[in-house]
Amino acid sequence: MLEDQSNVKAWFYLLPALILLGIFIFFPIFNAFFLVFVDEYNYMQGTYEGFTLINNFRYVVTDHNFRVAMTNTMLLTFVSVPVSVIIALLISVWLNAIKRLQGFFQTIFFLPYVTNAIAIGMAFAFMFHVRFGLINWFLGIFGISPINWVNTGASWGTAIFALLVYVTWLGLAFKIMVFLSGLQGIDKQYYDAARVDSASRSRVFRRITVPLLSPMIMYITVTSFIGAFKAYTEVIGMFGERLGPPGNDRAVITVVALVYRSLDRSGVPGALSEAAAASLILFGVTLVFTMVNMQVSKKRVHY
Amino acid sequence: MEIKLKNLTKVFQSKKEEETVAVDNLDIVIPSGQLTGLLGPSGCGKSTTLYMISGLLRPTQGEIYFGDENVTPVPPEERGIGLVFQNYALYPHMTVRQNIMFPLENVKMDKQESLEKAQEIADLVGIGHLMNRKPKQLSGGQQQRVAIARALVKSPRVLLLDEPLSNLDARLRLQTREEIKRIQRDTGITTIFVTHDQEEAMSISDEIVVLREGVTQQVGRPQEVYNNPGNLFVAKFLGTPPINIFDGEVKDGRLMIGDADIAKKDIDDREVTIGIRPEGFKMVERSKFKAEVDLVETIGRDTTLIIKHPNDETQTFRAIVDADYGVEPGDTVKFNVKPHKMHIFDKETGEVL
Ligand SMILES: Nc1ncnc2c1ncn2[C@@H]1O[C@H](COP(=O)(O)OP(=O)(O)OP(=O)(O)O)[C@@H](O)[C@H]1O
Ligand SMILES: [Mg+2]
Numbered sequence: 001m002l003e004d005q006s007n008v009k010a011w012f013y014l015l016p017a018l019i020l021l022g023i024f025i026f027f028p029i030f031n032a033f034f035l036v037f038v039d040e041y042n043y044m045q046g047t048y049e050g051f052t053l054i055n056n057f058r059y060v061v062t063d064h065n066f067r068v069a070m071t072n073t074m075l076l077t078f079v080s081v082p083v084s085v086i087i088a089l090l091i092s093v094w095l096n097a098i099k100r101l102q103g104f105f106q107t108i109f110f111l112p113y114v115t116n117a118i119a120i121g122m123a124f125a126f127m128f129h130v131r132f133g134l135i136n137w138f139l140g141i142f143g144i145s146p147i148n149w150v151n152t153g154a155s156w157g158t159a160i161f162a163l164l165v166y167v168t169w170l171g172l173a174f175k176i177m178v179f180l181s182g183l184q185g186i187d188k189q190y191y192d193a194a195r196v197d198s199a200s201r202s203r204v205f206r207r208i209t210v211p212l213l214s215p216m217i218m219y220i221t222v223t224s225f226i227g228a229f230k231a232y233t234e235v236i237g238m239f240g241e242r243l244g245p246p247g248n249d250r251a252v253i254t255v256v257a258l259v260y261r262s263l264d265r266s267g268v269p270g271a272l273s274e275a276a277a278a279s280l281i282l283f284g285v286t287l288v289f290t291m292v293n294m295q296v297s298k299k300r301v302h303y
Numbered sequence: 304m305e306i307k308l309k310n311l312t313k314v315f316q317s318k319k320e321e322e323t324v325a326v327d328n329l330d331i332v333i334p335s336g337q338l339t340g341l342l343g344p345s346g347c348g349k350s351t352t353l354y355m356i357s358g359l360l361r362p363t364q365g366e367i368y369f370g371d372e373n374v375t376p377v378p379p380e381e382r383g384i385g386l387v388f389q390n391y392a393l394y395p396h397m398t399v400r401q402n403i404m405f406p407l408e409n410v411k412m413d414k415q416e417s418l419e420k421a422q423e424i425a426d427l428v429g430i431g432h433l434m435n436r437k438p439k440q441l442s443g444g445q446q447q448r449v450a451i452a453r454a455l456v457k458s459p460r461v462l463l464l465d466e467p468l469s470n471l472d473a474r475l476r477l478q479t480r481e482e483i484k485r486i487q488r489d490t491g492i493t494t495i496f497v498t499h500d501q502e503e504a505m506s507i508s509d510e511i512v513v514l515r516e517g518v519t520q521q522v523g524r525p526q527e528v529y530n531n532p533g534n535l536f537v538a539k540f541l542g543t544p545p546i547n548i549f550d551g552e553v554k555d556g557r558l559m560i561g562d563a564d565i566a567k568k569d570i571d572d573r574e575v576t577i578g579i580r581p582e583g584f585k586m587v588e589r590s591k592f593k594a595e596v597d598l599v600e601t602i603g604r605d606t607t608l609i610i611k612h613p614n615d616e617t618q619t620f621r622a623i624v625d626a627d628y629g630v631e632p633g634d635t636v637k638f639n640v641k642p643h644k645m646h647i648f649d650k651e652t653g654e655v656l
Contacts, residue, residue, distance in 0.1 A: 187392070189388050189390070189392035190392055190394060192359050192386075192388070192392070193386070193388060193392040193394075194405075195359065195378075195379045195380055196357060196358075196359070196379050196380070196384060196385070196386045197380075197405055197406040197409055197453070197457070198380040198381070198406065198409040198410060198457075199380075199405070199409045200409070203408075203409060207394075207405070208394060211394075211396040211397075212395070212396060214396075302395070302396035
């Protein structure tokens, strides 16, 4: 491009997007930074009582609900993401290997992706129902007496387990699709070469398939971690606004769910600042973790 | 170890019930410890044959023997073959060293031993100093040698090379084919080398097999096949510049092109196809075999005359003669034909007469 050409035009084209981003993304982010450092912010009147560096953070960190939410979020993230990545990898390798009915199974596995997460959550909640659920019926075959997973009085343990199963399953569809398209892009000759080189199936998987798929695996892992840190819809889908089994409210609350709940109390002075503090902590965790991921990928991913 | 192909046939069946006979009743013996060139035009079934020998493709019919062992039902991983693919198929995420060591890891060879073995083979093919590079950081010729090293490292019973030089530039191709010849001679492994380039096959093979549309045309030492082509296809396929083709006939025991009497031929009167190598012409003072020179190309010590074809004025044929004749375009030249450079074929079947 010639040097004296101004880029006024480019800015002009970008303007609509910039305005929208400014209103809905940049302003809220700056606002969150503002909120987190003021005391007793009153949403209704827009007043606050001076600035504070750590008060809001301290309040959040010592809050019982926040601790529960953080524990649940971490558990969801660090269990469901690795498990679903591995399962998705195995399923897509299997799908890629079969010849008949491949399209059929591909559709089946992709269906959850185009189905509403709340609807699926409700279906899962019913599958885990203590009396009518598929899970207990199945366990019954082996003589295991019904377990109260998600119904009235269910414990945190069973509830979070059911949630984990659901979240893991929900994440499969997209991962399988991405992995499958990655697998189909791998030159078949590598597999022929590996056969001639007498590599066993498991070695072919570990030494050839996984490394050649590693850019996709990395991409999926990073985005899934970020998504899982923000888990909210899934909890609502399965447990509704109660965020836990009846009688054990908020047992499986997540950080984002906590933030939304704080907004409900926005009339209370300081509530918004707590929400801002909680979301900034989550943001920090996500950021650090993504950076660690990226660092690992530099060593492990073969582009 | 000798390789025997018995009535080897491969039929590909596409979805619409279409059948392609890629390899048709191949019946050849590949001599032990030698380099055999599998030669034929594109699509004649060379790769298919090679993949059947490697076990990656299952023959529709027929058997493959390694020595006395029938390996037809043996899967590729147990055949003990080294295969170099047309585009090398080096694992892009592994270094040269890891690529070469991969086959050894699979047979659970001791780490130290396989490291040494890999280095030894890499030195043999001249890439010992590139062990830590990734395939992407190598030139085509170097990649090709890595592929050969990877195929050789497990001391295979048979080495199979599928057009390994087709991705290289002309100079590198020449150099590398010498190298393949040297490596083959040094290791003494029975080697099959697939190519569609007749010059390449002629120059490095101990023996060549000429294929056409899945059918064997001729087997033999390269020079032998060149000197005594069994049919018109083989005659046309071997040699640069290619052999010149003339319509002729046999009349009263004489071989004629037009009204020029070329040679004696003791067969019944019939129409024939005559092939004369470009180097098979001798310029003489008096002969009825004469034609007008269209162009003269002098390259080094040889002069190639491009001459109007006696059967068809719009066509030309080539004759390589000594440079010191001083022929100009437009001159009429007269020839005798060297009998051993001339081949006579049945006009219908193309079989040699
Ligand atoms: N998987 C396949 N399905 C159907 N037809 C095939 C298949 N593979 C090869 N063929 C056909 O078999 C014939 C021989 O193919 P092959 O690859 O062996 O040729 P080739 O001699 O190696 O040619 P080239 O020199 O171009 O590599 C061709 O006509 C090809 O179209
Ligand atoms: Mg081929």
